[in-house]
Amino acid sequence: MREPNILLDALIDEAGMSHDGLAARVNQAGKRHGLVLLYDHASVRRWIRDATVPRGQVPDLICEILSTRLSRTITLSDAGLDRCSPEDEGTPLVQVADAATALWRSDHKRAAAPYLAPPTQGPAAIAPVYEWENPPDDLDVSRRAGPRVGREQVRALRAARARYEGMYRVVGGIPARARITEFLAVQVAPLIKGTYDDAIGRELFRAVGSLAALAGICA
Numbered sequence: 001m002r003e004p005n006i007l008l009d010a011l012i013d014e015a016g017m018s019h020d021g022l023a024a025r026v027n028q029a030g031k032r033h034g035l036v037l038l039y040d041h042a043s044v045r046r047w048i049r050d051a052t053v054p055r056g057q058v059p060d061l062i063c064e065i066l067s068t069r070l071s072r073t074i075t076l077s078d079a080g081l082d083r084c085s086p087e088d089e090g091t092p093l094v095q096v097a098d099a100a101t102a103l104w105r106s107d108h109k110r111a112a113a114p115y116l117a118p119p120t121q122g123p124a125a126i127a128p129v130y131e132w133e134n135p136p137d138d139l140d141v142s143r144r145a146g147p148r149v150g151r152e153q154v155r156a157l158r159a160a161r162a163r164y165e166g167m168y169r170v171v172g173g174i175p176a177r178a179r180i181t182e183f184l185a186v187q188v189a190p191l192i193k194g195t196y197d198d199a200i201g202r203e204l205f206r207a208v209g210s211l212a213a214l215a216g217i218c219a
Contacts, residue, residue: 007080010102019044101189108185141201157207177218
């Protein structure tokens with residue numbers, strides 16, 4: 001069984017679309033291109049649950065729909081819909097961050113409803129950690145996309161890390177991990193997708209990496 005496509009799942013959620021809504025938009029987009037497509041919510045669920053990549057132009061149509069909805073360019077790689085992902089090619093920092101936040105969201109989502117699916121395992125779980133520990137060669141990690149991030153937020157992340165480490169030492173990994181995962185998914189993800197200069201960005205990623213590492217220890 002293939003690992004779930006957590007990247008596509010996160011983008012659909014960020015776009016505020018249901019599975020039925022995305023399927024309907026894909027069918028409509030296909031019609032404009034002279035294609036007869038009959039996708040439904042079950043199709044979208046398969047794309048996510050089984051990491052199935054639809055045939056033909058459909059992956060491009062999905063990216064087009066998501067790009068329009070999110071007002072930014074979504075590539076096949078961003079959505080986990082590229083059919084081949086050469087391991088010898090570098091991964092831009094923005095994709096590493098997107099993969100990490102998608103993993104946090106997926107972990108938190110499953111913790112809230114554990115009966116839906118087993119936790120993400122294998123390459124899908126390891127890849128974001130590997131990329132984080134082996135960072136891309138981006139010369140400038142600044143980003144201009146969302147809320148402004150400053151040293152105050154970075155200090156808050158470091159304080160949170162110390163607080164959660166104390167919790168881990170007192171009550172153990174199981175309750176601490178659930179709280180760290182929620183914190184990463186809800187509070188931290190918007191920060192690394194925010195606006196910051198190169199200097200703040202490097203401090204931010206170090207603080208976030210430390211929190212993610214603690215979640216791994218708890219696991």
